[in-house]
Amino acid sequence: MNRIQAFALAGFLAFPLAAQAQPAPGDLNMHWSEGAADCKAHPQPPLQVHRYNATTYILRENLCSTFEAPFMYLLIGQTRALLIDTGDVGDPKAMPLAKTVMGLLPRGLPLLVVHTHRHMDHRAGDPQFARLPNARVVGYDIASVKRFYNFAQWPEGLAHLDLGGRVVDVFPTPGHNETEVSFYDRNTGLFFSGDFLMPGRLLIDDARADIASAHRAVAFLKDKPVSAVLGGHIEMNAHGGLEPWESRYHPDERALPMTKVDLLALPAALESFNGFYSESGGFTMINPLRILKAFGLGVLIVIVGGLWLLVRFVRRRRRRAAA
Incomplete structure (x- = not known):
C-alpha cells in the first residue's frame, strides 16, 4: 500500500x-x-x-399555572429515560406532569428523575413519580446528591448517567444553591444548566462557589460541541430587559436557548459581581440574601435613629418643663 492509499484509507476510517x-x-x-x-x-x-427530536423533549409549566414557569427536560435512552426537574406544581389534576411524561415513553421503560437543585420550583412534582413502579426519584438534599452521583470531593467530580446508547455527564455547579448540578447530554450536545445559567436573574447565594462552578463548566465544555444551553426559566424579554417579578404575562419573551459563547463569558461576569446587584455582559446578578440583610440593617438603623431622636426630644421637653 503506497502513502496516498494509506492516507485515503485513514481518512475513510476516520469519517x-x-x-x-x-x-x-x-x-x-x-x-x-x-x-x-x-x-x-x-x-x-x-x-x-x-x-x-424523537428522544428529547422540553416541557414547560404555563405562566398561568405558576409565575415560575419552569422548564423540565426528558431524555430517552435505550434502557431508561431521564427527567431533569419536576416543576413547581405538585397537584396532578392541576399539572398532569407524570401522566404526560409517561405518555412520551415507550411502554415499560424505566424512568430516573433528578433535579438541578433542591428549590421547590424544581421538585414539587416529585410525588407524582414516587408512586409509579418504573420510576426512581433521586433525593434533592445535598447528602442524597453526593451519594447518588458518588461525589466524594464535592464540588469537584464528574458523574455519568448511562441511559443505554446515550450518556449524560453530571457535575456540581453550586453557587445559586449548594445542591446545584448541571447536565451535559453527549447525544445532542445540549447543556442543561438549571438556575446556574439561564436567560434571567442569576440569583447567587455564594459568589465564590458560583465563580468556581463557572470555571469548571467552561473547562469541561470548552472543547465539546454545545448545541445550546438550556436553563430553568426565562425571565427576560426579547430586547434584553427583565420581566417584572412574578409576572404571569410575557408577551415579548426572549427565546430559551443560550449559547456556548454565553457560557464562556460567565466567569468574567461573575468575577465582576459586586456582591449585591450588578449587570455585566448581558447577565443580571443578584444576591437576594445580602440585599435582604442590607435592607434589614437599614430598617434597624432608621428605627434606632428614630428612637434616639425621640429620647433626645423627651429629655429636652423635660428640661424645659423643669426650668
Whole structure:
C-alpha cells in the first residue's frame, strides 16, 4: 500500500468517527404560551411539550399555572429515560406532569428523575413519580446528591448517567444553591444548566462557589460541541430587559436557548459581581440574601435613629418643663 492509499484509507476510517461525534440534530424553534394578564379570563393549558427530536423533549409549566414557569427536560435512552426537574406544581389534576411524561415513553421503560437543585420550583412534582413502579426519584438534599452521583470531593467530580446508547455527564455547579448540578447530554450536545445559567436573574447565594462552578463548566465544555444551553426559566424579554417579578404575562419573551459563547463569558461576569446587584455582559446578578440583610440593617438603623431622636426630644421637653 503506497502513502496516498494509506492516507485515503485513514481518512475513510476516520469519517464515521467524526460523524458520530456530531450532536444529534434537533428543533430549537420553540413557541411557548405568553401567559395572560388575566389568567382567569384567559385560561391556559397547564403544560406544554416541545419535541426537540424523537428522544428529547422540553416541557414547560404555563405562566398561568405558576409565575415560575419552569422548564423540565426528558431524555430517552435505550434502557431508561431521564427527567431533569419536576416543576413547581405538585397537584396532578392541576399539572398532569407524570401522566404526560409517561405518555412520551415507550411502554415499560424505566424512568430516573433528578433535579438541578433542591428549590421547590424544581421538585414539587416529585410525588407524582414516587408512586409509579418504573420510576426512581433521586433525593434533592445535598447528602442524597453526593451519594447518588458518588461525589466524594464535592464540588469537584464528574458523574455519568448511562441511559443505554446515550450518556449524560453530571457535575456540581453550586453557587445559586449548594445542591446545584448541571447536565451535559453527549447525544445532542445540549447543556442543561438549571438556575446556574439561564436567560434571567442569576440569583447567587455564594459568589465564590458560583465563580468556581463557572470555571469548571467552561473547562469541561470548552472543547465539546454545545448545541445550546438550556436553563430553568426565562425571565427576560426579547430586547434584553427583565420581566417584572412574578409576572404571569410575557408577551415579548426572549427565546430559551443560550449559547456556548454565553457560557464562556460567565466567569468574567461573575468575577465582576459586586456582591449585591450588578449587570455585566448581558447577565443580571443578584444576591437576594445580602440585599435582604442590607435592607434589614437599614430598617434597624432608621428605627434606632428614630428612637434616639425621640429620647433626645423627651429629655429636652423635660428640661424645659423643669426650668
